[in-house]
Every structure is written in C-alpha cells, then in structure tokens.
Amino acid sequence: MTSHIILPAPIAVNRPAAPGPVVVSVPHAGRIYPPEILSAARVDRCALERLEDRWCDRIAAGAHDAGAAVVTAFWARAVADCNRGEGQMAPGEVAPTLRAQFATPGRKERAGLGVVPTRLADCGPLWKQPIDRTALEWRLDRLHRPFHDALAGEIAAACARFGFAILVDLHSMPTIPPGQPGHGARIVIGDRFGATAAESLAALAVASASALGEPVLRNQPYAGGHIVRTHGRPGDGVHAIQIEIDRSLYLTAEGLPDAGRIGWLSRWFAEFIRKAGQWRPDAQFLPQAAE
Template structure:
C-alpha cells in the first residue's frame, strides 16, 4: 500500500436512546474510497463502484427511528468485503508469502470475490499488485475487524437488555437471470437453511416482504454470508437473517436512486423493524429471558 493518510471514519453506529432488540447491518453500501485504495487500483473508481450494493443504505434510513441500532459501513466494499471471513481468499490473488494461509478457496474466492475483492467480470484484476501482508492487515484492522466488533457489541448490548437480539443484514442484488436458481425473486430472506434464525423470525420477515407484491424466496440463491453465519447464534438468543433486494426495485437504469421507490422500500423496512422489535418470543425459545 502507498503511504498512509488519515482517512475518514470507516463505519457509523446509530444507537437511538429508545432502541429495541433489532440491529441492522448495512455492510456493502459505503461510498468512501480512501486515497490508498484509489492509488492502488488499476481500474477507475466507476469500476470499483460496481462492487457496491448501490444506495441500499437509503432503504435503512428510517430504521433507527423505528428503534433499531444501525451499523453502517462508510468505506466502500472495494477496501474489504465485510461479508467474507478473513480466510476467504484465493491463493492466486495474494502475494507469494500469503498463499499458504489461503489454501482452500471456494467458488466466490476463485472468482476474485474474497475478503478483498480482486477481480470483476469484463474488468480483470482490480489492483496493480497482488494483495501483500501489509495491505491485507491494513484493510482488516482499519475496516473489517472494527465493523464486526461494532456488530458484536451492539448485539450483546440489546441481548443483555431484552433477553434476545435480532440482526437484519441488508443487501441489494442484481436481477437474477433466467435459468439461475431463484429466477424471478425480487427479495430473498436468508437464514443459512435454518442455522442462524428461528422460523418465527424468518416467517415474519417473509410475510412482510410478500406484502410488497414482489416474489420472495428463502435461501435461494442467497442463503446468507459471513455476517449472519458469524453473529447468528439462535441457541444463545441471537437470531440473524440476510435480506437481499433486487436493485431494479429502487434504482434507475443508470444506478441512481429512484426517490419514490426508495421511499416505498424505506417505509416497508421501517415497519418491519418496528414489527420485529415488538415481538416477544416464547420463553422456551430464549430461556435466558426467563432467568
């Protein structure tokens, strides 16, 4: 990485005084590109912006007023992908001394979509040089680890106060092409096939989404990534779902926000947050709440 500057804050946490048990995570809508990142890139900023969940933070704009603690990434996904684990990289995408620690890449990592995004279709490599140890540690220490620490702290705080916590990890997605699993779905609720949340939460989230009049699926084709896998622990009273929203529902063809459609989805999301915040699951689901 080039010489360091003092960059702006990487994340923001909005914890209203009257917060409830819901924590909202918005990890991929950041639009700040630290100077180090732009200097290291071999592509222009417009190509890096293709990694973003463009403007989906606007959908969560009213979540704090609805009682949620909101943890929002301000730095762009190009710095580090907060929905990947620290070990998720392909060996060929990093400098030689790092390759041994990334020995079992999955499909996304092999495609260049690891904890540091390194390639995009029709774009090629994103960086002038492979990711070295210094560059990787800077990204993790400055952005990835603080984000997950903020989520963990927020979830611990609300669980301590209410006896349970609900995490909604909010994302947007491109339209699913014909022939692909989940084709036609405009909203996807993921719980890693029952691993990260109780059915009571998933059923309520899906019912709310269906009321938008759009096709909603569960876990197809996105079952949820590193964030809900890491923080969702139903046995400890922390339930987590990932919600994906088709960008065509709220963006114009040039990827700018359609104000009316954004407002429509923001109202829906605020109502969902408020609804979930008022739920009081049975004591046997959260035995800690009865102690």
C-alpha cells in the same frame, strides 16, 4: 498504507433513543474510496463501484427511528468485504507469502470475491499487485474488524437488555438472470436454511416482504453470508437474517436512486423493523388474512 487526507470514519453506529432488540447491518453500501485504494487499483473508480450494494443504505434510513441500532460501513466494499471471513481468499489472488493461509478457497473466493475483492467479470484483476500482508492487514484493521466489533458490541448490548438480539443484514442484488436459481425473485430472505434464526422470525420477514407485492424467496439463491453465519447463534439468543433486494426496485436505469421507490422501500423496512422489535423468541408466527 498512510494518508494525509482526512476521511470520514470507516463505519458509523447509529443508536436509537429507546433501543430495541434489533441491530441492522449495512456492510456493502459504502461510497468512500480512500486514496490508498484508488492508487492501488488498476481499474477506474467506476469499475470498483460495481462491487457496491448501491444506495441500499437509503433503504435503512428509517430503521433508527423504528428502534434499531444501525451499523453502516461508509468505506467501500473494495477496501474489504465485511460479509466475508478473514480467511476467505484464493491463494492465487495474494502474494506468495500469504498463500499458505488461504489454501482451501470456495467458489466465491476463486471468482475473486474474497475478503478483499480482487476480480470482476469483464474487468480482470482489480489491483496492480497481488494483495500482500501489509495491504491485507491495513484493510482488515481499518474496516473489516471495526465493523464486526461494532456489530458484536450492539448485539451484546441488546442481549443484555432483552435476553436476545435480532440481527438484520441488509443487502441489494442484481436482477437474477433467466436460467439462474431464484430467477424471478425480487427479494430474498436468508437464514442459512434455519441455522441462524428461529423459524418464526424468518417467516415474519418473508410475510412482511411479500406484502410489497414482489416475488420473495427464502435462501435461494442467497442463504446468508459471513455476517449472519458468524453472528447468528439462535442457541445463544442471537437470531440473524439476511435481506437481499433487487436493485431495479429502487435504482434508475443509470444506477441512481429513485426517490419515490427508495421512500417506498424505506417505509416498508422501518415497519418490518418495528414488527421485528415486537417479536420474541418463543413467538409462533401466524400469517394474517389480507385486510
């Protein structure tokens, strides 16, 4: 795929003047749609925008000043899903020549939510043609691989400075409907059931989110995706958590950012990043009594 239009870079890395051990990942809030993507789509842009964690990058706006390096995807999730692995696709969603390498799809891949999103409820297929090798490699090379390379670089830099690193992967979620696991939760902290972060860090995140006065769950229904699973290695000093925030907490009914609510969540997130920056792997977290 080629383009004559000059687009902003697919990702950005915003480093603080005084770096701490925290790296923030914002993989799904991108709002830039390259012309190649729009021309390949069989649905309109509004349908593709349903894939976005809409405007959640605004919540991370203060993380840089709080001492975190922030890695943000500017290109949309419709290009490639950085929270899926390169092998996460269903064979029925790709060209015949690619099917052998995607022989064991999971539930999300079968639903069309693989490393290239291919279907949405009420939309049907998103693309005019099955994803072929050229399209797949272009999407991975332009967005997915640079994003993970940037994350790995910032994590390695933090480990070199401090001997450990903390990765906070920020997402937003639709309101969890009645009857679904986790219904009622407005914020979900995921650590892959203890596999990607020390218990004290996950407890710190849960306590910090609970202070907002909103219902918080841990690992239900979102335990953490490819980003925390890949980069979170507590045994090697890399502790990773995923944070999901209900979009109704900061978007209007029309899906637009509510400035007051976004400011509220941004201040909370920056304060959590400051607290996380003071955390150490040997810390024992003890919740404080209400003041």
